[in-house]
Amino acid sequence: MKTKLLISLAVASAVMSGCVTDGATDALKNTNVNRDQVNKAVDTFMPDSGYKQALKGAVEATHTWTPEEERQLGTNMSAVLLGASPLYKNPQAERYVNEVGLWIALQTTQPDLPWRFGILDTPNVNAFAAPGGYVFITRGLLLRLHNESELAGVLAHEITHVINHHHANAMKKRGATDVVAGLVQQKSGSANTAALGNLAKGLYSSGLDKSDEYDADRNGVYLAARAGYSAYGLPSVLQMYASTPQDAGLQLLFATHPDPNARLDALNTAMDKTNFPKGVEDAARFKQLQKLVQYEAPASEAPAAAPKKTKKSKKSPA
């Protein structure tokens, strides 16, 4: 037992000094020592110093959430998104997105997560994921898609964020570990809920690391193809993003993702060596969906009369 602690401590020190490979970090994650024990070891063997706090932080960052903790985190983060924009309460449309989403999720390494897909009732264009199996797409984005393989590409990108724990890891870096543990143990619920809500707002407003977005694009394309779709659905959506002016409805999407042309270039490299099957491009059920999410033209007042002017920022070519 003591040997194990010392090994963990040695690995943790190496993590902190920045001289360590991913393999060693994984080794730390995979030891059966919980972080309380490691922290205790740090307290016992290290003199008080700034290094000590940094080492504790490094230990936090490598803490692996339990599935229960990750689900709790995802539930609270989803509550923030749904607090900004409610569900589009059309059962047929919502069930359709669940059918497509779950079918894709079934082709991943985690088919048994409690996957939940939702349409956010907003004309803004975006899609979101939250830990533990939550995926959202806005009504505005659904309206802009041309076929089901494009929807599959968007959902597969978000599913990858969940599978690869992108948001969970980012929240950990923001210091959510203790708050989530408290919520799971039902300690000081309202204070923890509020704290987690603010951390989630921060993350959704500033976005993930760019490397996570490229990872979700690359894996999303392959995942959609595994589910039987054309691999070119997501690239097609990225073309649409790249050719769309950055008005208010797309502001958050552009602020939180790499330049779409750069994403297209990265996919060009990533998809280069694979000969993808043709795959399914569209389905009748998608055309039905688009009718269900359509906005009715107002009978008396045309909203076209006063579109809000927003500052146009130039996109630099990649």
Added chain:
Amino acid sequence: MKISCWAALLMLVAAQAHATPASVARGSELKSKPALDATKVADLSEGEQVEHLGNEGGWSKIKTAQGKTGYIRMLNLHFAASASNSSAVAGLSTLGNVARTGSNTNVATTGVKGVTKEDLDKATPNPEEVGNMERYVVSADEARKSAKTAKLSPQDIAMPEVKP
């Protein structure tokens, strides 16, 4: 009159979908058909301005400045947002914002939300709505059955290797 404004807006958006300005991302060949072994129509050089007409599989149909039409690998294109279509597109994606802030009180202002930074900032977490998602859950079997109607079947494609 006002309804026709609305119709015109929608038509503008529809028209914009047909030809989009694009540029060639890296030197490549314009093909007569969307296939690698198709005959070459022209050489395309990096930065060349073209019109994007649509996609077929991994290919984009384009028209060159010289008026030649053909196919280019989809990922060999770049796009730049053009100013001319900005108002039409803004009309769609910020429809809610307009309705919400509309000066005319007859415009519906209830139930239209956004997910901008400001919306997130102001948001009060809504755990009840997370619970409402359970209403729309489908089973794995239902998802498989529905996939079948869309002619989908799982493909044996390896996921890409994790980057070192």
